[in-house]
Amino acid sequence: MTDSAALRRSDFPADFRWGVSTSSFQIEGAGREDGRGESIWDRFCSEPGRIRDGSNGLVACDHYHLWPQDLDMAKALGVNAYRFSIAWPRVLPTGRGPVNEAGLAFYDRLVDGMLERGLDPWATLYHWDLPQALQDRGGWTSRDTVAAFLEYTDVVTRRLGDRVKHWITHNEPWCSCMMSYWEGVHAPGGRSLPNALQACHHVLLSHGQAIPLIRRNSAGADVGITLSLHPIAPASSRDEDAAAVRRHDGLRNRWFLDPLFGRGYPQDTLALLGAAAPRVEPGDLEAIATATDFLGVNYYFPEVVRDDPAGGPMGTALVEREGVERTAFGWEVSPQGLVELLTRIQRDYAPAVIQLTENGSTFEDVLTADGRVHDAQRLSYLQRHLAALKQAIDAGVPVKGYFAWSLLDNFEWAEGYLRRFGLAYVDYATQRRILKDSGLWYGRFLNE
Ligand code: FCB
Numbered sequence: 001m002t003d004s005a006a007l008r009r010s011d012f013p014a015d016f017r018w019g020v021s022t023s024s025f026q027i028e029g030a031g032r033e034d035g036r037g038e039s040i041w042d043r044f045c046s047e048p049g050r051i052r053d054g055s056n057g058l059v060a061c062d063h064y065h066l067w068p069q070d071l072d073m074a075k076a077l078g079v080n081a082y083r084f085s086i087a088w089p090r091v092l093p094t095g096r097g098p099v100n101e102a103g104l105a106f107y108d109r110l111v112d113g114m115l116e117r118g119l120d121p122w123a124t125l126y127h128w129d130l131p132q133a134l135q136d137r138g139g140w141t142s143r144d145t146v147a148a149f150l151e152y153t154d155v156v157t158r159r160l161g162d163r164v165k166h167w168i169t170h171n172e173p174w175c176s177c178m179m180s181y182w183e184g185v186h187a188p189g190g191r192s193l194p195n196a197l198q199a200c201h202h203v204l205l206s207h208g209q210a211i212p213l214i215r216r217n218s219a220g221a222d223v224g225i226t227l228s229l230h231p232i233a234p235a236s237s238r239d240e241d242a243a244a245v246r247r248h249d250g251l252r253n254r255w256f257l258d259p260l261f262g263r264g265y266p267q268d269t270l271a272l273l274g275a276a277a278p279r280v281e282p283g284d285l286e287a288i289a290t291a292t293d294f295l296g297v298n299y300y301f302p303e304v305v306r307d308d309p310a311g312g313p314m315g316t317a318l319v320e321r322e323g324v325e326r327t328a329f330g331w332e333v334s335p336q337g338l339v340e341l342l343t344r345i346q347r348d349y350a351p352a353v354i355q356l357t358e359n360g361s362t363f364e365d366v367l368t369a370d371g372r373v374h375d376a377q378r379l380s381y382l383q384r385h386l387a388a389l390k391q392a393i394d395a396g397v398p399v400k401g402y403f404a405w406s407l408l409d410n411f412e413w414a415e416g417y418l419r420r421f422g423l424a425y426v427d428y429a430t431q432r433r434i435l436k437d438s439g440l441w442y443g444r445f446l447n448e
Contacts, residue, residue, distance in 0.1 A: 003387075004335075004380075004383040004384045004386065004387035005383055007383060007386055007387055007390065007445070008445070008448060009445055009446055009448055010448075011390055012390060012393070013393070013400075015400075016400065016401065016402070017080065017081045017120070017355070017400055017401030017402070017403075018078070018079045018080055018081065018401070018402060018446055019079050019080070019081035019082060019083055019120075019122065019401060019402065019403035019404070020074055020077065020079050020082060020083065020403060020404050020405075020406065020407040020423065021083040021357060021358050021360075021403040021404065021405045021406055021407070022063075022082075022083065022084050022085070022406055022407050022408065022410070023084070023085040023124065023127035023128070023171065023410075024084070024085045024086060024087035024090070024127060024129055025039065025041050025057050025060075025087065025127070025128065025129040025411065026057070026060060026061075026127075026406075026410035026411045026412070026413075027060050027061040027063040027070075027408055027410045027411070028057075028060060028061075028062075028063045028064045028087060028090075029057065029058060029059040029060040029061065029062045029063065029064055029065075030059075030062070030064030030065065031056070031057055031058035031059070032058065033064065034090075034100070034102035034103060034106070035090075035093055035100040035102050035103060036087065036089055036090040036093060036100070036103060037089035037090075037092070037093025037094055037095075037100075037131050037132070037133065038089060038131070038132040038133075039087065039088070039089045039129035039130060039131060039132060039187075040128075040129070040130045040131075040132055040135045040139065040180075040187040040188045041057055041128065041129050041187045041413075042056065042057065042058075042132065043132050043135070043187065043188070044186075044187030044188060044189060045057060047189070050187075050189065050414065051413075051414055051415075051416045052414060052415050052416050052418055053415075053416035053417055053418050054416070055411065055416035055417050056411075057411045059428075060410060060411045061408050061409075061410055061411075061426050061428075061431065062431050063408070064106065066431060067109075067110055067113060068113060069433070070407065070408065070433070071110075071113050071114060071117050071119065072117070073407070073424060073433060073435070074117070074119060074407055075117040075118065075119060076443065077423070077439065077442055077443045077446060077447075078442075078443055078445075078446030078447040079119065079446060080118065080119065080120055081119060081120040081121075081122055081166075081401060081403065082114050082119040082120070082121060082122065082407075083122040083123075083124065083168075083357060083403045084110065084121070084122070084123060084124070085123065085124035085125070085126070085127035085129075085171065086107055086123060086124070086125060086156055087103070087129050088125075088126065088129060088130060088131055088152050089129060089130075089131040089132070090103035090106065090107075091103045091104055091107075091152060091155060091156060092131065092148075092151070092152050092155065093131065093133075094131060094133040095130075095131035095133045095134035095148050095152070096134075096148045096151050096152075099155055104155070104156075104159050107156070107159070107160060108159065108160070111123075111160055111163050111164055112163070115163060120165070120166065121160075121163065121164045121165075121166070122164075122166040122168065122357075122403070123156075123160065123164045123166065123167055123168065124168040124169075124170075124171050124226065125149075125152070125153055125156060125167065125168065125169050125170070125210070126149070126169065126170045126171065126176070126203075127171040128171065128175070128176050128180075128186070128187070130145075130187075134148055135188050139181075139188060139199070140176070140177060140180075140181065140198075140199035140200075140202050140203055141181065141190075141195045141198050141199050141202070142202070143202060145202055145206070146202050146205050146206040146209065149206040149210065150206065150209055150210060150213060153169075153210045153213055153214060154213055154217065157213065157214050157217035157218050158217045160218075161214070161217040161218030161219070161221065162218070164218065164221070165218065165220060165221045165222065166221065166222050167214050167218065167221055167222070167223045167224075168223075168224055168225060168226050168296050168357065169206070169207040169210050169211070169214075169223065169224075169225050170203055170206075170207050170225050170226065171226045171296075171298075171357075172226060172227060172228040172298060173200055173203045173204060173225075173227065173256055174227070174228050174252070174256070175228060176199075176203060177196050177197075177199040177200040177203055178196050178200070180196070180199070181195045181196035181199045182195070182196035185414050186413060186414060193273075193276045193313065194275070194276045194278075197273065197276055197277060197278045198278045198279065200255070200256075200278065201278035201279070201280060201284070204256070204259055204260070204288045205284050205287055205288055207225050207260075207288065208287035208288040208289065208290040209287050209290075210223075211223050211290045211291075211292065212290070222293035222294060223292055223293055224292045224293055224294040224295055224296050224353075224355065225260065225292065225295070225296060226296030226297070226298055226355075226357045226358070227253075227256050227257070227295070227296065227297060227298065228298045228300070229252075229253050229257075229297055229298070229299065229341055229345070230252055230253065230299075230301065230302060230303045230337075230341070231302045231303075231334075231337045231340040231341040231344065232245050232248055232249050232252065232253070232302065232303045232304075232305060233245065233302060233303070233304050233305075234304070234305065234306070235304050235305060235306035235319040236306065238307070240306075240307035241305070241306050241307050243307065244305050244306055244307040244308070244314075244315065244316040245305055246268070247268070247269075247272065247314040247315060247316055248303070248305045248314050248316045250266050250268055250269035250272070250314065251269055251273075251313070251314050252303070254266045254269065255269055257345070257348075257349055259285060259288045259289065260288060260289065260292075260295075261289065261349045261351075262289035264285050265277070265278075265280075269314075272313055272314060272315075273313055276313065292351075293352075293353060294351065294352070294353040294354065294355050294400070295345070295349075295351040295353070295354050295355070296354075296355050296356075296357035297341070297342070297345065297354055297355070297356055297357065298356075298357055298358035298359070298405075299337070299338050299341055299356065299358070299359050299385075300331055300358075300359065300360075300361075301331035301332045301333070301334065301337065302332055302334045302337035302340070302341075303318060304318065304319045304320070304321050304332075305317065305318055305319060306319050320332075327361045327362050327363060327377075327381075328362045328363050328364050328419065329362050329415075329419060331361075333361065333381055333384075335384040335385050335387065335388035336388065338359070338385055338388040338389060338392065339388045339391050339392050339395075342354065342389075342392040342397045342399060343392060343395060343397060345397075346396070346397045346398070351398070352398065353398050353400050354397065354398055354399045354400070355399070355400060355401040355403070356389065356399055356401065356402045356403065357401075357403050358403060358405040358406075359385055359402070359403075359404065359405060360378075360381075360382075360404055360405035360406060360421045361377070361378050361381040361382075361421065362412070362419040362420055362421045363375055363377045363378055363420070365378075365409075365420045365425055365436065367425060367427065367434065371434065372434070372436075372437065373425045373434060373436035373437065374436075374437050375436045375437050375438050376437065378436065378437075378438040379436075379437050379438040379441050381438075382404065382438050382441070382442065383441070386402065386445075389402060404423060404442065405421055406421045406422050406423070407422060407423060407424060408422040408423075408424050408426050408433060409421065409422035409424070409425055409426040410422065410426070422436065422439070423435065423436060423438055423439030423442055424436065424439050
């Protein structure tokens with residue numbers, strides 16, 4: 001592998017897309033301003049015990065007001081693309097029906113601000129902040145939410161489609177469905193596997209049905225979806241563990257990739273799910289398989305599994321590899337896992353273009369007396385993952401862009417503000433942003 005510290009921007013293709021990634025609920029704040037409606041995350045945060053530090057997203061990084069300086073910082077880093085998401089309840093406060101002009105106007109200004117700074121806007125339509133009014137009618141478990149998503153998509157892409165030419169329909173359906181409707185750890189806190197699978201089906205369906213709409217409203221735009229994907233390794237060389245890898249992969253990765261690439265839901269996984277499998281109507285699978293322009297991949301960590309007959313519907317259990325480097329979240333640090341994941345996607349699905357839409361790490365950052373944040377581990381994580389990315393590109397995987405998660409420390413969902421992922425440190429008491437050593441390095445790397 002390339003010596004990661006010696007890596008240069010010029011080691012990558014000249015037209016490579018360099019970005020940072022953010023999401024609306026995690027940074028915007030202004031939770032009750034300018035007519036924004038309640039989202040499922042506002043409601044979830046108000047329920048005791050849901051968020052580890054008892055916090056919420058009402059102020060967050062106050063990006064709603066501080067966006068010009070945030071975009072200035074992104075520009076100074078030298079990125080040429082900026083990934084953000086649109087808060088559905090800011091645009092349609094009750095999910096459908098009346099449009100909130102002030103909400104749309106915010107994104108108008110934000111997009112113009114990106115273009116003025118030479119940042120190509122990459123908009124995600126759904127990064128988990130569903131309007132609570134839709135959740136009150138079943139949220140993603142209800143097929144009506146698909147129609148609501150199309151209405152929302154139509155409003156947003158009509159307004160921004162002349163300037164935004166990269167659209168991501170959904171961010172990480174695993175999280176917005178499985179963690180949200182099955183594992184109970186994300187809003188709205190559901191605990192039913194059949195509901196989660198039905199929700200996933202509706203999310204995928206809404207993705208597929210939105211594609212022609214986006215293309216109509218945003219001429220020449222590239223459209224894709226972002227998945228959280230994991231390379232999966234067996235805990236031992238036993239045959240049982242190899243079989244467990246296959247089963248775990250069925251729900252974790254193939255459940256999403258197979259239908260998106262026109263293969264329907266994986267038969268082996270469906271067999272294990274039995275009666276929990278989602279209801280699929282005629283034409284749904286064709287819609288889900290609508291061709292996209294890129295596959296967005298978010299990579300954070302590999303998983304290790306063993307056979308465990310008592311371990312949920314797939315009969316597997318996660319194992320923690322001993323003696324490996326981990327982030328403060330406990331996630332295993334594995335640049336090699338990125339190479340494995342990308343080459344596997346390429347081998348099994350051969351998407352024409354892959355965009356690495358998120359990758360990053362959380363550590364215990366300290367603002368030191370010199371006014372700096374010496375985040376040596378994050379810096380090393382970033383360098384080694386870029387070296388891994390180069391290795392995958394050299395091996396022929398068509399990755400065309402890298403978006404670091406995240407520009408700023410932000411509201412990290414159920415962990416609240418306890419987890420910092422930013423290239424810039426946020427002092428929440430003053431809202432001051434301080435580029436960490438990792439951010440300073442990314443800037444030098446990009447500006448060289
Ligand atoms: C991803 C999410 C993103 C952020 C990172 C750390 O799963 O897409 O919003 O929380 O993890």
